[in-house]
Amino acid sequence: MSYKINKNSFSYKIRTEDNFLSQNDFNELINLDILKQNQSEFNIFHNEVDDNGVILSTIDKKFVEKLYKNYHLKTLSILQELNYEKSQLYDYTDFTIIVTRKNAKFPIHDDTPNKLLSGVIYLYPEKNSGTIFYSDKKGSNEKKIEWVQNRAVFFSRVERETWHSYQGDGKNSRITLVYNLMTKRIKEVYKIEKKNYFFGNLRWKLNPYLFRFFKTYI
Numbered sequence: 001m002s003y004k005i006n007k008n009s010f011s012y013k014i015r016t017e018d019n020f021l022s023q024n025d026f027n028e029l030i031n032l033d034i035l036k037q038n039q040s041e042f043n044i045f046h047n048e049v050d051d052n053g054v055i056l057s058t059i060d061k062k063f064v065e066k067l068y069k070n071y072h073l074k075t076l077s078i079l080q081e082l083n084y085e086k087s088q089l090y091d092y093t094d095f096t097i098i099v100t101r102k103n104a105k106f107p108i109h110d111d112t113p114n115k116l117l118s119g120v121i122y123l124y125p126e127k128n129s130g131t132i133f134y135s136d137k138k139g140s141n142e143k144k145i146e147w148v149q150n151r152a153v154f155f156s157r158v159e160r161e162t163w164h165s166y167q168g169d170g171k172n173s174r175i176t177l178v179y180n181l182m183t184k185r186i187k188e189v190y191k192i193e194k195k196n197y198f199f200g201n202l203r204w205k206l207n208p209y210l211f212r213f214f215k216t217y218i
Contacts, residue, residue: 012155012156012158012161012162013082013155013156014133014143014145014153014154014155015078015081015082015153015154015155016145016151016152016153016154017151017152017154018148018150018151018152019150020071020121020150020151020152021071021121021150021152021177022070025066025067025070026123026149026150028063029097029123029177030123030124030175032059032097034058034059034097035097035099035124035175037099040101041100041101041104042098042099042100042101042104042106043098043099044096044097044098044099045058045059045096045097045098046058046094046096047059047064047094047095047096047097048092048093048094048095048182049064049065049067049068049092049093049095050091050092050093053065055092058097059097064095067095068093068095071179072093075093075117075119075154075179075181076090076181078117078119078154079116079117079154079156079181082117082154082155082156083116083156083192085192086116086117086156086183086189086192087116087181089116089183089185089188089189089192090116090181090182090183091182091183091184091185092182093179093180093181093182094115094178094179094180094181094182095177095178095179096177096178096180097123097175097176097177097178098174098175098176098178099173099174099175100166100167100168100173100174100175100176101168101173102168102169102170102171102172102173102174103168103170104167104168105165105166105167105168106165106166106167107165107211107215107216107217108134108137108139108163108164108165108217109163109164109165109207109217110137110157110158110159110160110161110162110163110164110217111157111162111164112157112204112207113157113159113186113189113190113200113201113204114182114183114184114186114189115157115180115181115182116156116157116180116181116182116183116189117154117155117156117180117181118154118155118156118157118162118178118180119152119153119154119155119178119179119180119181120152120153120166120176120177120178120179121150121151121152121153121176121177121178121179122147122148122149122150122151122152122153122176123149123150123175123176123177124149124175125149125172125173125175126149127147127169127172128147128168128169128171128172128174129144129147129166129167129168129169129174130144130145130146130147130151130153130166131144131145131153131164131165131166132144132145132164132165132166133145133155133162133163133164134163134164134165135163136163137160137163139163139165152179154179158193158195159190159193159195159200160195186201186204203218206218
């Protein structure tokens with residue numbers, strides 16, 4: 001299933017797929033011990049892997065390697081569909097498990113330029129709040145991709161265009177697997193997007209501090 005969000009002269013596609021993970025991989029993810037930790041608004045467990053093996057891991061390395069082996073070609077194919085030029089910049093994969101507390105809200109943002117393919121897989125609980133997409137930073141033309149367990153949502157970010165946000169549903173913590181195909185070649189990303197590298201890179205550096213102190217992004 002795919003959606004298309006339009007605004008004036010630009011458009012971007014959102015690709016969704018239900019039952020993205022095998023039942024075994026899905027069950028292993030929702031039963032990880034780290035999911036019991038709930039110390040802040042956003043509990044983040046970051047993992048990185050490439051063709052040479054695990055780069056960084058907060059969960060079992062063999063499981064990270066298994067996820068990479070089972071889904072890399074599939075996600076690379078999705079990126080090729082959404083933005084073939086960017087697929088040529090692939091360097092490594094990021095698997096990040098995020099536990100968002102029930103009343104936490106992550107502000108509208110467009111994603112960082114090192115993300116070639118941005119993805120999220122809804123894990124737990126059975127019901128929660130899906131990712132919301134917009135046509136601008138003000139939150140116009142809201143489109144929510146409804147929460148269904150094991151539903152994957154993918155898009156290829158574009159500077160100041162792929163606006164989206166997420167939040168808890170006020171009842172339960174929201175647990176997701178963020179699945180990103182990444183690059184280190186940032187200047188080439190901006191060239192493909194036909195965007196200004198200087199200003200885009202400046203935003204990338206400033207936004208973490210703006211979020212930390214003001215809970216906002218530019």
